[in-house]
Amino acid sequence: MTHTPHTHGRRTAAALTLLCALTATAQTPALADPAPGPTTLNEIRTQLDRLYHQAESATDKYNAAHEKATAQQKKVANLNRQVERAGHREARLKELLGAAARAEYRGGLLPAEVQFALASDPGHALDDAALAQQAQHGTQKKLTAMEATRKELRTRTDDAAAELKDLQASRRAMAKNRDKIEKRITTAQALESRLQKKEQRRLAELEKQAQDRAQAEWAGAGVRKKADTKASPAGRKAIAYATKQLGKSYVWGAEGPDSFDCSGLTSQAWLHAGITIPRTSEQQWAQLKHVPVTEMRPGDLIIYYSDASHVALYIGEGKIISAPRPGRWVYVSPAGSMEILGVVRPDA
Known part of the structure; x- marks a missing residue:
């Protein structure tokens, strides 16, 4: 078969084009895999x-x-x-x-x-x-x-x-x-639903261990020894109300009587003690009187995290009553188990 110069030129151009494409493919980095989710x-x-x-x-x-x-x-x-x-x-x-x-x-x-x-x-x-x-x-x-x-x-x-x-x-x-x-x-x-029963139990254990470590560190600073152990009359009423809510479910935006979020519980507890306080934890932190952690007494509110996004009612002996998060209920837990921002007193 006879090849004309024109035909030979077309084949050469096609070969060069293929070679360039293969080279470009070899030099292009592979797409990164999506970031893996949590595994442990x-x-x-x-x-x-x-x-x-x-x-x-x-x-x-x-x-x-x-x-x-x-x-x-x-x-x-x-x-x-x-x-x-x-x-x-x-x-x-x-x-x-x-x-x-x-x-x-x-x-x-x-x-x-x-x-x-x-x-x-x-x-x-x-x-x-x-x-x-x-x-x-x-x-x-x-x-x-x-x-x-x-x-x-x-x-x-x-x-x-x-x-x-x-x-x-x-x-x-x-x-x-x-x-x-x-x-x-x-x-x-x-994320939680993917865990097996055994993993869910182990996860709860890890959470408790983390809370215990934080509580031990907080108690080790001598805060409990310095804090006042006596609640005011209004503080006792607020604690009594919160105690009656133990076991009720957390629902965001709720303020009773059947369910609560964290600030819904604290605002209602003090309302039933005869004192109206702001509705949210941010407002409670911003508007109520601050007291040193070492001077807190039962009935005071402990504000958590740098953005003041969580609040609980201190009941004495290093414990709080709070509505923690979805899937949980109003319960008693260690006061130092979370990052404490400060303490406020509704009846200062």
Whole structure:
């Protein structure tokens, strides 16, 4: 078979193209495998702690947004009632001004001095003039009241619109944090569901060992020896309420009576002791009086983690009552088993 120069050139070009492609393939690094998930029980415990901590932090933000939205909803309703009342006043003033205008029209719209000059009885004319002046004065007062009412109506309407906008923002924040909470909890539960019964028991043992180590370290600092052992009267009531809730399930966003999240339990415990405190652990840390850990007493609240995302009620003897996380229940645990941020006192 005869090869023409043209055919030979095409084959050479094709060979070069193939060689380049093979070379490029050889030089291209292989795609990295996806990052492996946790494999050891310690890694699983660490990831579960992280996921539930993230869920609890989002829960605190959800609760704050919910509390704000509730207050905003009441404010919007109040402003709307004020708008309605101002509207009724405006309508009533319009009726009165209309009646005054009709009365003046029937009176001929004549100035008082002209009515006096034309009157057959000057005495009656003086009476009529006095009544006319009173009517004019009353009309002017109504006009002034009308302008004030309209101004109030505009202000209240603007306030209600602004508050409604803020309310919508709070509801969007609630929805955003609700999605975060549910995603973290779902991921954590899926991770736990892959474990066999034996692994779940071992995981619980590892968790208890970590808590015991943290508690021993905390107690070793001599905190319990220095802390006050006597609760205040209100503190005793708060502890009594929390004790009655032992065994009830944790549900994020719940504040009783059948289930609680961490700050739902502490806020309700102190409410039943006669003292209203903020709803979330972040707000409790920010707004309640701080006391040194060495000076805490039963009834005080221990705030955990650097973001103040968890809170528990200190009951004395180095123990707390808390609602820990999804899948758990209200229970007694060591006070030093988690990273302590500080202590606050509701009845300082």
